[in-house]
Ligand SMILES: NC(=O)C1=CN([C@@H]2O[C@H](COP(=O)(O)OP(=O)(O)OC[C@H]3O[C@@H](n4cnc5c(N)ncnc54)[C@H](OP(=O)(O)O)[C@@H]3O)[C@@H](O)[C@H]2O)[C@@H](O)CC1
Ligand SMILES: Nc1ncnc2c1ncn2[C@@H]1O[C@H](COP(=O)(O)OP(=O)(O)O)[C@@H](O)[C@H]1O
């Protein structure tokens with residue numbers, strides 16, 4: 001599992017550890033890991049031209065000490081001091097190793113720029129001289145490696161209300177920070193490399209589950225299993241307006257662990273679903289979970305959906321079905337799967353506000369509606385009503401294709417029917433959906449149906465990993 005902690009949690013853990021170690025030990029650990037990561041990024045250190053952008057705090061200290069190590073290994077290292085309070089010992093170390101102080105002009109022709117402007121002590125935004133330096137790097141196409149966090153982002157929320165660094169790589173220390181996991185800041189980080197420095201940390205604020213954490217959640221059938229005990233999923237999806245959604249969501253459900261799928265909807269749509277998936281049973285009957293809403297269009301029966309939301313069986317509520325959600329009552333067995341536009345409607349804000357503040361709004365909706373929220377997007381944010389937050393970041397942008405959300409709704413319903421909690425169904429569902437998309441796209445176009453068809457293979461990989 002990857003964990004992200006708040007700045008306050010990191011500061012407390014740092015203070016605790018520093019009290020037991022000689023002064024400067026943590027910064028040396030951070031700088032050593034940073035120098036190695038920059039060397040790997042460059043491929044070859046000897047003769048490489050490295051420009052350090054140095055702010056007033058310890059983030060600049062990390063960059064200066066790493067720069068000293070690179071200079072010792074033959075890099076031409078230049079520090080651009082953006083504050084008159086640059087870390088004095090770090091600067092001294094750099095000079096001792098042959099590094100020098102230069103100006104933003106050195107960015108032209110550099111192989112890499114190191115962003116040591118601000119880290120966890122920074123406020124969002126860049127001051128004018130820092131912004132000018134970052135813009136020069138962008139203009140000359142010089143990649144930026146961010147130290148700890150890309151300067152200018154909001155570290156604890158992942159929001160980017162002001163100009164910020166867009167990094168080709170971020171090297172962080174001790175633990176991930178929330179901005180590494182939550183968009184739009186997560187995108188500004190590029191790949192994130194974690195350097196262990198020995199912090200002893202409390203439970204994380206945000207988690208990113210990896211294959212090893214997710215694998216054991218899958219309801220693998222055993223010798224005593226039958227189709228009913230494996231779980232039956234009811235699908236109330238698709239409409240005469242959008243029959244394809246029913247076919248696609250069914251494909252997603254059948255790619256999950258259920259023993260049987262019942263389709264409930266208009267006859268012509270049921271026929272289309274049966275033609276594509278002869279395995280399904282059309283009509284009402286006992287189920288262990290529901291997926292409701294994908295492609296219902298205007299044909300949704302809100303009173304009936306509310307009845308099902310109030311019933312015992314857990315529900316995945318998607319797309320148009322979300323219109324049936326109200327903020328009275330206990331919905332802890334409901335997994336809502338909105339995209340940003342749908343979440344915006346639920347919270348009566350505009351879509352851009354949700355896109356800009358994804359963590360905040362996913363949490364808000366989970367709390368207000370007492371549901372688990374899976375907010376779709378390039379990174380998926382999953383917020384449970386008890387405050388737990390998980391993210392999934394392994395998707396490919398090729399997954400942004402019509403019907404992909406219907407596959408996810410069917411799959412998550414299948415996992416609920418298999419006995420998972422909404423939080424675990426969302427986590428495993430988002431992971432497998434993205435893994436299937438990676439298999440189906442192989443870095444090229446794909447379709448929702450192809451993603452659903454790749455679910456069994458993605459599951460096999462996961463269970464074998
Ligand atoms: N914690 C740990 O475990 C470890 C931490 N380590 C490292 O320390 C880093 C944190 O260092 P830090 O506390 O000195 O804060 P940091 O981010 O360098 O600068 C804050 C200063 O910048 C300024 N400033 C603020 N906003 C600004 C802006 N938008 N644009 C420009 N300037 C701005 C403001 O000062 P001002 O200029 O306003 O006086 C503020 O005081 C951390 O990220 C990691 O790299 C590792 O060495 C080892 C383990
Ligand atoms: N840029 C992106 N990168 C990765 N995954 C994405 C991206 N954009 C969207 N997705 C994923 O694609 C799916 C789209 O679902 P949705 O918006 O409901 O589309 P539809 O309604 O057409 O099915 C979601 O699982 C979402 O997380």
Ligand SMILES: [K+]
Nearest residue numbers: 115118147149
């Ligand atoms: K930084």
